[in-house]
Amino acid sequence: MAGEGADLPVAVVTGANRGIGYEVVRQLADRRHRVVLGSRDLDKGRAAAARLDPGGERVTAVRLDVADAESVAAMADRVTRELGRVDVVVNNAAILYDTWAQARSADLAEVQQALDTNLFGAWRVTQALLPLLRRSSHGRVVMVSSEGGSLHAMSGGTPAYSVSKAALNALTRLLAGELGRDGVLVNAVCPGWVATDMGGRGGRPVAEGAAGVVWAATLPDGGPTGGFFRDGEPLAW
Template sequence: MALEGVAPPVAVVTGANRGIGYEVVRQLAERGHRVVLGARDLDQGRTAAARIDPSGERVIAVQLDVADEASVLAMADRVTRELGGADVLVNNAAILYDTWAQARSADLGEVQRALDTNLFGAWRVTQALLPLLRRSPHPRVVMVSSEGGSLASMTGGTPAYSVSKAALNALTRLLAGELRRDGVLVNAICPGWVATDMGGPGGRPVSEGAAGITWAATLPDNGPTGGFFRDGKPVPW
């Protein structure tokens, strides 16, 4: 929890009106963060924020489509004006778990659409918030990835999703190396198979999948950077 008289850390979570993103917002708010809940549909975002924080003091909903540069820049401007900074970024927004597709015959338009959200969306938001993160005393960037993006275990299937998450992992490594001197810890997290709209029934509870993301968002200053983890343990690249 934030100390009396000390401003709470500010976290931005994308794709957060439901599923894993929503639970990450709840967990971070519970730990004393002021959380910006990003949602493509602002009404849905406001409803989600009110469920977590009816008072509106800890959770703020903003319209955010990570595939739309104007939306991303508007979000960054609002965070700057109203909150004055950002300490944590959780790039959670993702689309298109294409279980029906194969790489040999994939619709490349679908693949491009997945990349624009799952890779370039995270890239856009990170670049937009980087000036604020660099000013934070304890900056953290979390890429919500998937073992589906692990080159070590790829055998075929879900080409749009797998390629976009593998690329997100590469971006994680690049940013971690470039931002190490600024103290920004950048890690990729696989939440595991979670029972969400995207994951489908039968997966682990959402709270368990989100816990590993919250762990990465609240790492101590001597914590790891440039890693790929699930439940705090390394996952093969």
């Protein structure tokens, strides 16, 4: 992870070899962050990092499976040893947009799988990097959520995805309350319906969805915390 700009803020982005995560990495690197690009498949992560930063000075790929505690611990250990700081964590990794399912008949093994990545994955990563975040003078945590997890808007369908995102929103509130004294801002962001592999065709451009995530990742000191946003505007929980 050696390279220029050792004093630049460091961001860790999960699920970042494609889609929204990839674009978040690009935008943060453009804003003079050193970015750790987390990918379950290291070869795909390295290829993505090389496209974004051929010289390897701003973007570094690491193998990161957020559903695997050992993988998360290894990532945190490497970041600690080689960079010694983390200022931004973007919990983007997510799976299972289960449009085929209904809560009344859901496969609970599928629901558990979604929770392990979409909720517990974000929880694991945040806990693992928390010692470094607390040392930062501008710590930021962004949970990439969805309006599908809004209790206000919820009515049925996509049970694994919706429940996992609602739980992620609850975690956002808890962490924001606990980390406020450390100056760490924690927010949930819905990027909207974005044209990605998960979102499918017809959504908004990826760059637009990612911009709202980057907004939360680069909030000024004294900015909002414990909120749920899309494009910088509040959403109902």
